[in-house]
Amino acid sequence: MGYAGNYEPNYIVPSVIANSTPAKAGQTPKDYIQDLDFYIGEEAAAKPAGYSYGYPIRHGIVDNWDNMEKYWQRCIYQYLCCDPEEHYMLLTEPPLNTPENREYTAEIMFETFNVPGLYIAVQAVLALCASLLTKGGSGAVTGTVIDSGDGVTHIIPVADGYVIGSCIKHIPLAGRDVTNFMLKTLRDRGEDMPAQEALNIARKIKESYCYICPDMVKEYLKYDKDPAKFRKHVFKSEKGSVHEIDVGYERFLGPEIFFSPEIFSSDFTTPLPEVVDQTIQACPIDCRRKLYKYVTLSGGSTMYKFFPKRLERDIKRLVAAREDFTQKKYPKLKINKLAVKVITHPFQRFAVWCGGSLLASQPEFLTSFHTRADYAEKGPSICRANPVFNQI
Numbered sequence: 057m058g059y060a061g062n063y064e065p066n067y068i069v070p071s072v073i074a075n076s077t078p079a080k081a082g083q084t085p086k087d088y089i090q091d092l093d094f095y096i097g098e099e100a101a102a103k104p105a106g107y108s109y110g111y112p113i114r115h116g117i118v119d120n121w122d123n124m125e126k127y128w129q130r131c132i133y134q135y136l137c138c139d140p141e142e143h144y145m146l147l148t149e150p151p152l153n154t155p156e157n158r159e160y161t162a163e164i165m166f167e168t169f170n171v172p173g174l175y176i177a178v179q180a181v182l183a184l185c186a187s188l189l190t191k192g193g194s195g196a197v198t199g200t201v202i203d204s205g206d207g208v209t210h211i212i213p214v215a216d217g218y219v220i221g222s223c224i225k226h227i228p229l230a231g232r233d234v235t236n237f238m239l240k241t242l243r244d245r246g247e248d249m250p251a252q253e254a255l256n257i258a259r260k261i262k263e264s265y266c267y268i269c270p271d272m273v274k275e276y277l278k279y280d281k282d283p284a285k286f287r288k289h290v291f292k293s294e295k296g297s298v299h300e301i302d303v304g305y306e307r308f309l310g311p312e313i314f315f316s317p318e319i320f321s322s323d324f325t326t327p328l329p330e331v332v333d334q335t336i337q338a339c340p341i342d343c344r345r346k347l348y349k350y351v352t353l354s355g356g357s358t359m360y361k362f363f364p365k366r367l368e369r370d371i372k373r374l375v376a377a378r379e380d381f382t383q384k385k386y387p388k389l390k391i392n393k394l395a396v397k398v399i400t401h402p403f404q405r406f407a408v409w410c411g412g413s414l415l416a417s418q419p420e421f422l423t424s425f426h427t428r429a430d431y432a433e434k435g436p437s438i439c440r441a442n443p444v445f446n447q448i
Contacts, residue, residue: 116150182411199350
């Protein structure tokens, strides 16, 4: 959360809430504290007994509206320290969010917080806008967004600001799976790590050393020829203990699950470039060329070194193979080669935030917001469809 015009969020608060529960028989005042009705984020995780924990958002979808309202209340008044009646609100939603969820959101924002204006944007569209704006581009908001975070990876095609919902695909591989796979690899090699701190150590290795290799077999041979590549690295845990761990194959083997998912699980074996190609091929034929030409990345799990280069190379191979097959089948047919381009930008990690912040800071974009007067006249149904902007 934060204010429009900033390139990064002012606050990043985990979506967990701790509510006070009724005192049980035998509890002393020290065991049961009711100074505050609820806590959110890291404060919620540190609360003593007498509080029940919950996650108002699961997989990007609001799961508990009462807790969500409390969560927004604490975010606005305690963290942002602002009066919601004086500020327009821009909220984001995941792909394929239900219209009913938008209505509930509008009811809370207009009736509880009395905001003067509300806009609910699809995260993929904002990520695409961030990429276009930072590259100095203008024109129609068209491209393919690969959004990969901690829990899930989405491939979302956007044409002229509209999300092509029927063509959205997702793969059940993301940052959490990379961390778990690296943890398993380290344990199989016999690295000594305390059970309580193993996950954090694997996450630190992932964030500090991982990269994407062009060829996994050749990379294995490089490490086998030079054992010095397995160097001990020192990791300090949150409790202060120090651990020395060899970091070798894990550098390239962890993020390789995006391109060779069969090494991680037999449940899902389709590589990411193939899923991207299938997504674009499922879109209307008149917009495919533009979708191939502008593939942009969003989220922390797309930040690995050489990730864009490998993704672009693999998609180009799939496209070239299809074009060669068509040329052989129809020798007299003239084929215009498709251009494939994977775009990166400096604000890739917070692409959704950056896109929303840059757009909301432009005065002309404020005309797209639903106003309090519109809500009073037509009700929450106004948020079922948001105005779409064709030009930036």
